[in-house]
Amino acid sequence: MNALRRDAGWWALLLPAFLLMTVLYVAPIVQVLAISVTEPQPGFGNYERLLTNAGVQRVIGTTLRVCAMTTALALLLGYALSYVIALARPAVQRYWLLVVLVPLWISVLVRAFAWVTLLRQQGLVNQGLQAVGLVDEPLRLVWNEFGIVVGMVHYMVPYAVLPMLAGMREIDPRLLAAARGLGASRRAAFLRVFLPLSLPGLVAAGVLVFIFSLGFYITPAILGGGKTLMAAEWIKLQILDLVRWGMGTMLATVLVVAILATLVLFSRVVDLNRLFGGARA
Amino acid sequence: MTGGGHGAGPLARGVAWTTALYLLLPISIVVPVSLTDQRFLSLPYHAPSLRHYANLFTSEAWLGAVWQSFWLALASTVLAVAAGTLCAIGCWRLGRRSSEAVRALMLLPLIIPSIVYAVGLYRWFGKLDLLDRFLGVTLAHAVTGIPYVVITVSASLAAFDPRLEQAARGMGASLGQTLRWVILPRIAPGIASGAIFAFIHSWDELVMVLFITSRDVFTLPRKIWDGINENLDPTMAAVAVLLVVFTVLLLWADGELRRRRES
Known part of the structure; x- marks a missing residue:
């Protein structure tokens, strides 16, 4: 009884955050799910459009394609970066970490703006290429899928590095030394010792980058220039410009379900607490 | 190199260096562009000029947006820190098992895309009459800021010896006294x-702001967003440079705090 009463005080500490979260976060999101089956009329009419409406299907296709490319590239670049960081001397590691952490926290708008400055028709890259004489016509580097992928990979590499690096740091470096000492080449030591041990981190990073990419709004909206639509921008269009709440909330619900399903599927490999804790530690 | 002389090979090093340049160069390009002497986005033609910075600091629209964002960020941070810290302490003391669900709830805003939340908020705040109001944006940013506080505070609690708390309570300190004099000072960093x-x-949040504000609340990210979509003038590059400097300073402060926590 005494213990119970003492614990009550600790439970009370959870209350402010719990109330804020349920009333101001969970409730609006539950409402989104509710609207998707009640407007314009009750039923699953909005979801039937997934099967019949070519517009929605195209948006989902684009989203999945861009997310898959982004995830693959971010993992590839991030893996090499994490590998080099994990094997570097501690003094050097600090500088490498800055390379990852500074971009991570710089405003996504600033980064999208920088890419527009570089990649647009009169941008610095095209000017440079034309000045050197490599191309006659400016290349179309932005306001298409190419631009979106360049910007999104740039955003996602740090998120790919953090979970992979956390995993790689737990690998005992003496294992690699032992493999080399026993006569394995650098390649063999990597492929047969390091790579298998780093796989859980790789999968975690892949899941994280993929679910972040799925609902990403700002970078695709700016670098896609309204021509290449991904899920988040399409939802915004439905709600704010076309006022078709049913359709907008339907795709929003699909997005949430897809993300939660991915997480549940991989929950054995991905420890969320550690993942997000690791992202700032 | 550590690990008995095993370092990364030339291929991995090459890719890592390329990636580092890819991550950093585009961000640093805004510095020369902000110093251009032209009226459009370009590198300086003749000599570097500070006119776009002058333009920024005399523009009421930009300064107004900066101040609105600043006060919003401050207010929502206070709220998020208060709620998040208490919650992290409660979860820590109650143990993983019993508070697992609460912790998962607190991390939701990191997982669910902000576009989904923004859509819901648009309708919800319409009912509560919080659209285009300072209070509305403060609450939305505070709620979505809670996860960051819960994560960092939990991390520093993990290094805190629970026996200290038990000793304090054993010697008759109330919950409030224990919090104020034993726990909080230890986890302050x-x-x-x-x-x-x-x-x-x-300070950076845009997606919710696009949905729940129109004229009265006009934040800095909103102003940058409009600038990118309407007229790409070099004042934006000056804003970008200042934002980068500001972020780096905050990160540096965080690094110092971490060092203090560890020592």
């Missing part, structure tokens, strides 16, 4: 870290 990240979160 973690709280400050959380505050920094909650602040950056609100």
Whole structure:
């Protein structure tokens, strides 16, 4: 009884955050799910459009394609970066970490703006290429899928590095030394010792980058220039410009379900607490 | 190289260096562009010029947006830190098992895309009459800032010896006294870290703002967004440079806090 009463005080500490979260976060999101089956009329009419409406299907296709490319590239670049960081001397590691952490926290708008400055028709890259004489016509580097992928990979590499690096740091470096000492080449030591041990981190990073990419709004909206639509921008269009709440909330619900399903599927490999804790530690 | 002389091979090093340049160069390009002497986005033609910075600091629209964002970020950070810290302490003391669900709930805003939340908020705040109001944006940013605080505070609690708390309670300290004199001083650097990240979160947040504000609340990200979509003038590059400097300073402060926590 005494213990119970003492614990009550600790439970009370959870209350402010719990109330804020349920009333101001969970409730609006539950409402989104509710609207998707009640407007314009009750039923699953909005979801039937997934099967019949070519517009929605195209948006989902684009989203999945861009997310898959982004995830693959971010993992590839991030893996090499994490590998080099994990094997570097501690003094050097600090500088490498800055390379990852500074971009991570710089405003996504600033980064999208920088890419527009570089990649647009009169941008610095095209000017440079034309000045050197490599191309006659400016290349179309932005306001298409190419631009979106360049910007999104740039955003996602740090998120790919953090979970992979956390995993790689737990690998005992003496294992690699032992493999080399026993006569394995650098390649063999990597492929047969390091790579298998780093796989859980790789999968975690892949899941994280993929679910972040799925609902990403700002970078695709700016670098896609309204021509290449991904899920988040399409939802915004439905709600704010076309006022078709049913359709907008339907795709929003699909997005949430897809993300939660991915997480549940991989929950054995991905420890969320550690993942997000690791992202700032 | 560590690990008995095993370092990364030339291929991995090459890719890592290329990636580092890819991550950093585009961000640093805004520095020369902000110093251009032209009226459009370009490198300086003749000599570097500070006219776009002058333009920024005399523009009421830009300064107004900066101040609105600043006060919003401050207010929402205070709220997020208060709620998040208490919650992290409660979860820590109650143990993983019983508070697992609460912790998962607190991390939701990191997982669910902000576009989904923004859509819901648009309708919800319409009912509560919070659209285009300072209070509305503060609440939205505070709620979504809580996860950052919960994570950093939990991390510093993990290094805190629970026997200290038990000793304090055993000697008759109330819950409030234990919090104030035993727990909070120990985890202060973690709280400050959380505050920094909650602040950056609100300061940068655009998606919710696009849905729940129109004229009265006009934040800096909103102003940048309009600038990118309407007229790409070099004042934007000056804003970008100042934002980068500001973020780097906050990160540096966080690094210092971490070092203090570890020593």
